[in-house]
Amino acid sequence: DGGITxxxxxxxxxxxxxxxxSCEQNLNHDAMYWYRQDPGQGLRLIYYSQxxxxxxxxxxxxxxxxxxxxxxxFPLTVTSAQKNPTAFYLCASSIVGVSSLNLGTEAFFGQGxxxxxx
Amino acid sequence: xxxxxxxxxxxTAQEGEFxxxxxxxxxxxxxxxxxxxxxxxxxxxxxxxSSGKKKHGRLIATINIQExxxxxxxxxxxxxxxxxxxxxxxxxxxxxxxxxxxKGTKLSVxx
Numbered sequence: 001d002g003g004i005t006x007x008x009x010x011x012x013x014x015x016x017x018x019x020x021x022s023c024e025q026n027l028n029h030d031a032m033y034w035y036r037q038d039p040g041q042g043l044r045l046i047y048y049s050q051x052x053x054x055x056x057x058x059x060x061x062x063x064x065x066x067x068x069x070x071x072x073x074f075p076l077t078v079t080s081a082q083k084n085p086t087a088f089y090l091c092a093s094s095i096v097g098v099s100s101l102n103l104g105t106e107a108f109f110g111q112g113x114x115x116x117x118x
Numbered sequence: 119x120x121x122x123x124x125x126x127x128x129x130t131a132q133e134g135e136f137x138x139x140x141x142x143x144x145x146x147x148x149x150x151x152x153x154x155x156x157x158x159x160x161x162x163x164x165x166x167x168s169s170g171k172k173k174h175g176r177l178i179a180t181i182n183i184q185e186x187x188x189x190x191x192x193x194x195x196x197x198x199x200x201x202x203x204x205x206x207x208x209x210x211x212x213x214x215x216x217x218x219x220x221k222g223t224k225l226s227v228x229x
Binding site for chain 2: 009033035037040041042043044045048058088090092106107108109110111112114
């Protein structure tokens with residue numbers, strides 16, 4: 001079955017350590033996204049990529065880095081520069097190029113990774 | 119000001135009740151999504167709308183583009199409907215496929 005897989009579901013790290021969250025999709029989607037969710041807030045965009053080897057900063061990119069070496073994979077690294085890394089991280093993907101006026105783009109979501117920094 | 123506003127923030131209902139969750143937005147959109155997030159955190163896409171009305175089982179979603187408003191209705195609610203329901207819009211002027219999210223409505227259905 002096609003879908004998006006995030007791993008691990010729960011992740012614990014010591015303060016000051018970098019950590020990489022995995023996101024893999026087998027939907028043949030061009031676009032992939034990373035969002036962060038904090039209690040009481042809507043999901044906020046960290047980074048997105050619309051094509052392999054290209055990615056763009058979202059609203060809260062500071063302290064994060066990404067790579068897009070393969071279409072299927074869009075790993076997110078939470079660096080030690082991220083001041084408040086404890087959060088729920090969600091990966092999503094969508095087809096790019098088929099969206100037309102008033103049709104929108106259907107998005108698919110992973111199950112999320114809950115990162116706790118201690 | 120948030121570009122996507124949902125109401126109510128929290129909703130408690132008795133099993134069998136008809137439920138309505140509202141979403142208002144301030145940007146021009148190409149589509150609006152209703153998403154369901156379960157306690158474990160995973161998100162499921164319920165609907166994608168650009169006009170009119172859609173129905174899946176006990177769920178109905180409507181959108182009024184002129185009024186920039188959408189509603190999600192649940193008929194004959196059940197405890198398994200308990201979840202956070204999130205409205206998200208695809209900004210017409212933004213990156214294709216990127217979504218602007220509301221803060222969610224936490225629904226609890228009591229047996």
